Amino acid sequence: MAENGIGARSLRKEDARFLRGSGNYVDDINRPGQAYATFVRSPHAHARIEKIDTSRAAEASGVVGVFTGDDLAADGVGGLICGWMVTDRNGENMKAPPHPALAQGKVNYVGDHVAIVIANTLAEARDAAELVEVDYGVLPANVDTDKADADGTPQIHDDIPGNMSYDWELGDAAAVDEAIESAAHVTTLEIVNNRLIPNAIEPRSAIGEYDPASDAFTLYTTSQNPHVARLVLSAFCAIAPEHKLRVVAPDVGGGFGSKIFIYAEETVCTWASKKVGCPVKWTADRSESFVSDAHGRDHVTKAELALDSDGKFTALRVSTKASMGAYLSTFASCVPTYLYGTLLAGQYTTPAIYCNVKALFTNTAPVDAYRGAGRPEATYLLERLVEVAARETGTDPAELRKKNFIPPDAFPYTTPVVLAYDSGSYEAVLDKACDIADYRGFAERREEANTRGKLRGIGFSSYIEACGIAPSAAVGSLGAGVGLWEGAQVRFNPTGSVTVFTGSHAHGQGHETTFAQVVADKLGVDFENVEVVHGDTDKGPFGMGTYGSRSIAVGGSAIISACDKLIEKGKKIAAHALEASESDIEYDGGTFSVAGTDRSMSMGEIAFAAYVPHNYPEGLEPGFEESAFYDPVNFTFPAGTQICEVEVDPDTGEVEIIKFSAVDDVGTVINPMIVEGQVHGGVTQGIGQALLENGVYDGDTGQLVSGSYNDYTMPRADDVPTYDVEMYETPCPHNPLGVKGCGEVGAIAAPPAVINAITDALSTEDIDMPATPERVWQALAQA
Amino acid sequence: MYDFTYHRASDVADAVSKVRDTGEGQFLAGGHTLIPTLKLRLAKPSDLVDLQGIANLQGISASDDGVTVKAMTTHATVAESKDVQDTIPALASLASGIGDPHVRARGTIGGSIANNDPAADYPAAVVGLGATVKTDQRDIAGDDFFTGMFETALSDGELITEVSFPKANKAAYYKFKNPASRFAIVGVFVAQTGGGVRVTVTGAAPCVFRVSEMEEALASSFSSDAIKDIKIPEDGLNSDIHAQADYRAHLVNVCARRAVDAC
């Protein structure tokens, strides 16, 4: 292994600036003459707008502009879109209500955008915003996902009866019904997957700037995918043609999905910058983030798992209601469908699976992809069912899983829910996790805990996820409005250093390090001499961005393709200079040599020759720079087993995580330190969902009750244990690096491991996330 | 926040007169309640009179009878004070459990009790130990100080200067924290003093209260067993997304027993 090549624990290049506070986030950017925007937001969950009077605000001190939905409409600015068309089980298209960037006639959740007020200072903008007079005709609110389609529930959008966007299904209903009928045992579970609020440490921010000289806009924004933002703002919102719009997403402080989407704020700030003739800056405060960032999860599900008398799973039937919030956010529709139903086979050979999902509108913030997106919901459901089935049938939960795992010789394996798994070593991974967790010693530890009046439990989660999103043709056939390839450009500078442009975007993942390791390894250049550039549509090729654990698997593969092209070109240059035939040139780790001789040239010499082509192959272009676009042939399938051990204080209901062990197969590991960090962060978010976090709207008023850190509990260092994380590498067979992706693993796997441990300790299945002390206490009281 | 005029007071008299003269003025102590309120535009004081520079409002003194904590003393200072740790360790331990290090470094005892948040910790100790709150005008018995949710016996513009806590034979505070804010969902202070036993509860209801049934039981037998069957009625207790009234009632018993065991 090279010092900083693939597999090295290279320290993160980006940390020098982050740790010294010299990162460059959107809010750090100030443009000459900029004004500040604030949004007038709906205080009501559901209301008609009878009248908006902006006249007093417009006259207030320092105000340069006040605009409403009518102003956007007059300029032909399009609404926000959902880019994935899901087809109903009746063959009809999903219903996507209009989603104007500023409300038109109606507001549908607390925080919905009513007007923008722009002033010379932020304080002036906020003062003036209080002078915007809005007459609301308040309507009853619908915030309960389970009741959103019930008779009598307030309907949010005129043309969408029953608040239903789509009623979708996947799988063979008849086969499943039959298998359940004839099953030896059926395990049934009703569960809630709690609503989560993303809480990236950096709130969303945008600066729109219009330059009359070039008639072009620049948008600085907190985005995970600046190229996609430009595409949408251009093609759908009609802000400017793509060649007249530059989107810059500089350092971004966490996204977790919430910064994939194209929101009202950046759309309106960009448009408004031309209207008011100066750059317009907006940064969310934390209260705004709570109400206006797209939320995650929010499912209510009933599921049945059928087993035969040998304990083999014979069928799974799932019926889910998924809240979409008030509108369809950018990728909302694919989350509870193609990122959820397709994962319900898990690691198991269950032959028949049927899944029905009703996507419902509620008067809440839009729900979209949040770390894991659909796959945590599938995993939570399945892994709880399996654990309950083990208990009900008196089987060891590890043994029941092993009995049903897809065996290593069965790959590629096509599940009854579409996906073709490429590789996996499920049993070996589970065994390793059991060793690390000392599963065999658990009974003794439980007894010891009993002597201290504590209840101990242990829980498993054997998860799978589909990452490396995604083959364009496949997602296109399922309704995606885009291709999901990635672009890269690898440029040798004449003096031998390398600049890599990627369409992926890093917002905490460490791409500047990992991608440099890959390139250093492949091209034989020093890690220090590789610079990774991302986050600016004016630099490098178009790219699809970062989500779905796709950056190394798709973006990294694009970089490898570009490197391969450079090596091919380098062989031609070397053949000419070394007076050999091209077919005799061998390449290895940065050196081109003539086979069987000691004649060779270094990569640096080749690059120099390409830029100073004095002695150069005839007809070959000078320069040493290549672009590539990579479209994966399949998803990747990271999988693993995580085991959680808890202790419950029966007096108070408090849960302490004593030990958390994880064995994850994310394919080839580029940088173990970074992968472990991703797993630690993901597991912490998973523990947050399982024990602490809950997005709660008041059932009557539709107000967000958990709208601050006084009420929304983020996991903190003292809430989590020191994790035992190990890797098990089964390389992905279909991409050049053998990588699978690691960004979402923990958030997907951890919740059922935690809850299974708690239900084991309590001897009751009757508990939902987050398992707060109060809920645990109640469950104990009722058990 | 809305505009206000900032003043830095030089001494107690200056602070009091500045607030009185301005009409809508307010004292600013650690700012850990006041500043967030201003940022959310929930208050609109015309003037803020900063007490930070008043030397006479800082510090702790101890005697054989107890400790006196000046109003602007931070929670961290109380928690780390050798005098408090030696004289009334329960008070030091209570202060060490307030919020997080940032909050303890800024928040003050005067600001805490003037604010009388239903979930604040200090009120349990002020009533539990039978402390005396001294203001620029008078002495107020701890028992009379907290009058309701966010309400105190202070009149407009009255400034707390110090709080005197008598020493107890035994005392302990046990808090069940709100997992998000780390304020008290329920906090129980138990003290055995020359004057008898006191059991005070914060967090559970709109205002700190005493549990006389537990006090009597502990007076005859100071052990957690003596109170284990005493149930607190749910009526009037707080309910929110973290804890309904029945759970709070249950926690009062748990916290009281744990406080007694820690005495």
Ligand SMILES: Cc1cc2nc3c(=O)[nH]c(=O)nc-3n(C[C@H](O)[C@H](O)[C@H](O)COP(=O)(O)OP(=O)(O)OC[C@H]3O[C@@H](n4cnc5c(N)ncnc54)[C@H](O)[C@@H]3O)c2cc1C
């Ligand atoms: C995140 C967070 C967590 C917290 N957790 C806890 C907790 O666990 N337990 C707990 O008890 N508290 C907690 N607090 C509250 C904190 O500890 C302070 O006690 C509280 O904010 C008030 O004190 P302060 O000095 O900041 O007062 P300020 O915010 O400056 O003032 C509060 C009010 O008191 C008035 N005031 C201040 N000083 C005086 C005085 N000397 N005389 C008369 N009036 C005065 C002010 O005018 C104002 O109205 C928390 C606060 C935060 C922000």
